[in-house]
Amino acid sequence: MSYSLDFQPGLDWARTQDQADPLKTFRDEFCIPPHGNDAQVYLCGNSLGLQPQATRQALLDELDDWGRLAVEAHFRGRHPWMPYHSFVRDNLAGLVGAQPGEVVAMNSLSANLHLMLVSFYRPTTTRNAILLEKRAFPSDQYALQSQVRFHGHDPATALIELDGDEANGVISLDAIARALDEHGERIAVVLLPGVQYLTGQIFDLKAITALAHAKGCIVGFDLAHAVGNVPVDLHDSGCDFAVWCHYKYVNSGPGAVAGCFVHERHARSELPRFAGWWGHDQSTRFQMGPQFVPTTGADGWQLSNPPILALAPLRVSLEIFHRAGIRRLREKSLALTAYLAWAIQREVPQLIDILTPAEPQRRGSQLSLRVKGPRDAGRALFEHLSEQGIVGDWREPDVIRVAPTALYNRFDDAWTLVEAMKAFARA
Template sequence: MPASFEATLDWANARDAADPLRAFRDEFLIPPHEGRDSRLSDSTYFCGNSLGLQPRAVREAVNAELDYWGELGVEGHFKGRLPWMDYHEFVRDDLAAVVGAQPSEVVAMNTLGVNLHLMMVSFYRPTAARPAILIEAGAFPTDRYAVESQIRFHGFDPADALIELEADEPNGITSMSAIERALAEHGSRIALVLLPGVQYRTGQAFDLKAITELGHRHGCTVGFDLAHAVGNLPLQLHDSDADFAIWCSYKYLNSGPGAVGGAFVHERHAKAMLPRFAGWWGHDKTTRFQMGPEFVPTPGADGWQLSNPPILALAPLRVSLEIFRRAGIDRLREKSLQLTGYLEWLVQTQWADVLQVVTPTEPERRGAQLSIRVTGGRERGRALFEYLMANGVIGDWREPDVIRISPAPLYNRFADCLAFAEAVRGWSRSI
C-alpha cells in the first residue's frame, strides 16, 4: 500500500483541495442527512454504482424541453435549440468518447434489458451444433433471465444450452484462465459469450479485448453487459473488437432513475443484413418519412432503434455526458484509482480484523467499487450496513453478505473515504 496515505482529516482535506477535478462535485446535488443534532449536512454518498447523483443542470435542461413543448407543440421536432427529430444524435459524440467507440457505433435508446434482447435477436443465432450461451455464475438477474428466455425462444433447453462460468479465485473472482478453460471445453458449442465489464457483486473488472479475442478464436460471438463499467472505466469498445455491448445510464452516467440506456454495435456489422426486430426509427433517416413498406436499416447502431427518442429522458443524459466531456474519462480514472486505493488502504490498515475486501486488489482488475464482507457473517454485515445508512454513509447491500462502497470520482472525495472508516469505528464501539 502507498506510504503516502494517511488516516487523518488534515491529509484528506489537503488531497481534496489539490484535486484538479474538485469543482465537479459542486455540479451535483448531494442528498442531505439529518445528524443527531437535527442539523442537515451532506450525506457521504457511495452509491453511484447503483444510482448516480443528479447533476444540478438537469432541471434546467428538462424544463427547457417542457417549455419548447408548451410553446411549439409538434413544431418542437424541427425548431428550438435542439430539435427533437435529431435529439439522440446530440448525445452521440460524447457517448462514443466515454465508451471508446466510433460515433456511428453507439446509440442511446431504450433500457438495458430491452437492448440486451434486441442485440441477442441479431447476435445470438443458435444452431443444433452450437446452441449455447456462456455467462458468469451469479450473473445479474437481468442477464440470466434474458439469456434463459432467449434460449427457450429458440427451442433449446437452458439446462443444456446455458453454460455458467464458475469463479476459480477466492471471493468469487474469475481468472482469465477460467475463461480459457471454459472455452476450450465448450467453445465448439457456444454461440454467444456474454460477460460483464464489471461484475456487479464482486466489483471485478474484465479484460474486454482479451475475452473477445478468445471468444472469436473459438468461433463465438462476443457481447458485454457494461452496466457497472460505463462511466467507470475507459472501455475502448471499438478496439476491443466486441460484436456488441449494452449498458444503462443511471449508475456512473448519472442520468436518473430508469434512464435511457445505450448500445454499441461494432462497425464491421454496420451494413450487415443481420436479423433484427425493426422499428421505424431504425429505418434509413433519408427515406424514413416516405413511409415505405420495406425496412431499410440506417447503417450503424442507429439501425437498431425502434421508436423515436424520448426527449425528456435524454435531456439528463445529455447534461451528464457534457460533464464527462469536460472532466475526461482518463482523468476520472486516474482519480478513481487514488480514491479506491485510499479506501482499500483504510480498510486494510484500520479494519482488517473486521472487514474483508472481496474486490480484486490489483487496480487494473477493478473500477470505482469495493465490495466488502464483515467478519462474523451476514447478520453482522447487515448490522454494519444499517448503521452506515442511519449515519449518512450511503452504500448498498447485495445478497447474501456484501456491502458495496463506490467512490465516484466526479463527486466523491478523500474525506468521504475517511468518513466511511470513521463510521465503521463508530459501529464497532456501539456493539
C-alpha cells in the first residue's frame, strides 16, 4: 500500500486520494456527528475518539445477558464475564507490540500510573528523583508530585523537568541523554510520553529506555496520545512499564477502561504492589485464602472484577484495529498528516505556525497550531471552525490541536479545514 505524496491543492485531488484509499471503508464503521445536513469534520480523535457503530449492540448484548442470565452470565453469557478481560488481551497486545501476558485492561490511566509507581518507584536516599518533561500532562505532574511527597521527598528537588531544546518546546534525544548524564545517578524513574500531548512530538521509546537503563533507572511511559496513533512496540522497547487510556485514538468511549503494560522480565518478580483479589493467582483465587499470591504477568496488578460494560466498547474497537492493522494505519496517517501540514503551509502561512515537528517520523496524527496575530486570534479561529462544523481541540493559552485520524478521517477533511482557515484569514 502507498499514498501519493505528490500533493496538489483542491477538493478534487483530495477526493481522488480518498477514493483510492484501501482503508476508506473503516470510516463507515463509525458514527460521524452531524452538522446541519452534512457530517462534521471531526479532527478531535486525540481527545475523544468517535463511537464505532458496533458499540451500541455490544453494550445491549451485555445488558441483555445481565437481564436474562443475571449471575449466570459470568459463565453462560455470549461473552462470559468471568474471563472477559481475556477477550481483549490478544488484540490489545497486538496493538501495542507486547506479549499477551504483558498487558491488561483495567482502571483509569492515572490509577494505573499510581499502581505502577507503587511497584517501580522505590526511592532511596541517594536515588529518589523522577525525570519527566516540563510540560507533562497535568495528571502526570500531580501523580508524580504526590508520589514523591508520599515517600518523604520534596518535588522541588526530586522532580527533574526536562525543557525543550528545540523550537516550540520539542525535546531532542540528545537533551534526554544530557539530563541522564547529569542526573542519572539520582534518578529512580524516567517517565516520559510516547507522544507529547501539547506539541504532538513522538518520543523514541527504545532509545530512551537504553539510555536510562544504562544509568540504572527504571523506565515507564505514558502512552495516552500514542496508543492507536503510532506503533509503540513495547516489548521490544525494553521499557519496564507503560500506561495509557483508550478513549482517544482507541475509540472506547468517555472515561474508558485504561491499559497497562509490565515487561515480561517482571512477570514473576517480588516487586511490592497494592493488591486486590482479581490479581490473585487464578488457580486459587476462589479458595479465598488470606495470603495474596499474584497472577503471573500484568494480570497480577489487577485489583477488582473487570468492568464488563466498559470492556465491551474496548473489545469492539480492538477488533477494528486488528482488521485495519496499526502499521497500515500509520502509513495512511503519515500521508494524511503530511498533506494537512503541506496545505496549511501553502495556503495560510501568514495565519498559522505549526508547532509539531516538521519531520513526519517525529510526529503522529496530531498537528498543534498557533495562530499568528493578536492574542485572541487563536480563540477566534477555533470558534470560527466550530461554527463551520470543524471540530478540533483548544489548549490554553493559544494552541489549536487537530488530529486527522487514519481510521475515519479523509484527505477531504484536511482540505476542508484549510479552506475554512482561508475564509477566516480573508474576513
